[in-house]
Amino acid sequence: MVALGGLTFLTACGSQSETPSDSIAARLPVAETRTVDAPPSASGPGGLAGVGAQKAENEIVKPTVAKTQKWVKIFSGPSDKDIEPDADKTKGSNIVELNATENEQIGTYVSDGAGRTLYRFDNDDAKPPKSTCNGECATAWPPLLIKSPGKIFPAGLDPKIIGYVERADGHCQVTINGWPVYYFAGDKKTGDINGQGVNGKWFAVAPTGGKTKPVPGFPLTSPSPTR
Numbered sequence: 001m002v003a004l005g006g007l008t009f010l011t012a013c014g015s016q017s018e019t020p021s022d023s024i025a026a027r028l029p030v031a032e033t034r035t036v037d038a039p040p041s042a043s044g045p046g047g048l049a050g051v052g053a054q055k056a057e058n059e060i061v062k063p064t065v066a067k068t069q070k071w072v073k074i075f076s077g078p079s080d081k082d083i084e085p086d087a088d089k090t091k092g093s094n095i096v097e098l099n100a101t102e103n104e105q106i107g108t109y110v111s112d113g114a115g116r117t118l119y120r121f122d123n124d125d126a127k128p129p130k131s132t133c134n135g136e137c138a139t140a141w142p143p144l145l146i147k148s149p150g151k152i153f154p155a156g157l158d159p160k161i162i163g164y165v166e167r168a169d170g171h172c173q174v175t176i177n178g179w180p181v182y183y184f185a186g187d188k189k190t191g192d193i194n195g196q197g198v199n200g201k202w203f204a205v206a207p208t209g210g211k212t213k214p215v216p217g218f219p220l221t222s223p224s225p226t227r
Contacts, residue, residue: 062080063075063079063153066160074151074152074154074162075152075154075159077153077155077159078154078155079095079097083095083153085114087114092147093145094147095150095153096146096150096151097112097153097154098110098152098153098154098157101191105216106204106212106215109207110157115190117187118144119141120202120203120211121133121201122203122211124179127178128165128178129175129178129179131143131167131173138182142185143167143174143182144183146173156207157207161177161209162174163175177208177209184198
């Protein structure tokens with residue numbers, strides 16, 4: 001219950017934490033910086049100046065923490081390490097990637113680290129955040145879950161509008177500008193947008209948290225359970 005503050009909240013969302021061996025520290029090693037050594041003696045365009053430019057290009061940019069929401073850290077940009085997305089999108093993860101993705105039909109939308117499209121639901125609320133898709137609805141539209149302790153790495157999104165909300169089942173769902181985000185069970189491969197416009201209420205979420213454009217000529221019908 002929100003009124004009880006951190007203790008009750010952490011008991012629900014925070015109880016999802018993995019064992020230490022599965023924690024973020026184990027899955028995401030500390031960043032290193034690669035540099036290019038300068039030759040013993042060099043000058044001119046091909047000398048030290050050139051080496052300095054090459055050194056800058058080869059540095060790995062390490063993202064910084066832009067925002068913290070209890071036990072979740074939202075970073076300033078994408079991770080400087082390769083992250084293996086979980087194959088099962090229904091279980092949630094300690095590490096979440098959010099990427100702005102271009103589509104000629106609907107515009108720019110958000111996908112996860114595996115390229116899976118993320119959606120928002122018009123029946124939800126953003127101020128304050130609230131998810132209303134539960135039970136059978138959540139089977140058709142699995143929520144994007146973040147586990148404790150969590151890290152979120154955005155690319156093409158403002159990290160300050162990213163967060164999470166506690167669901168009715170006690171799990172924590174990622175939000176973009178307050179809107180809870182979901183997968184669609186009908187999407188089978190990277191780049192699928194089969195959930196776009198379903199029932200006139202489901203839309204791929206834009207990097208701002210808004211709705212993307214409907215697919216031209218796509219009937220606003222419901223091929224799966226929604227409310």
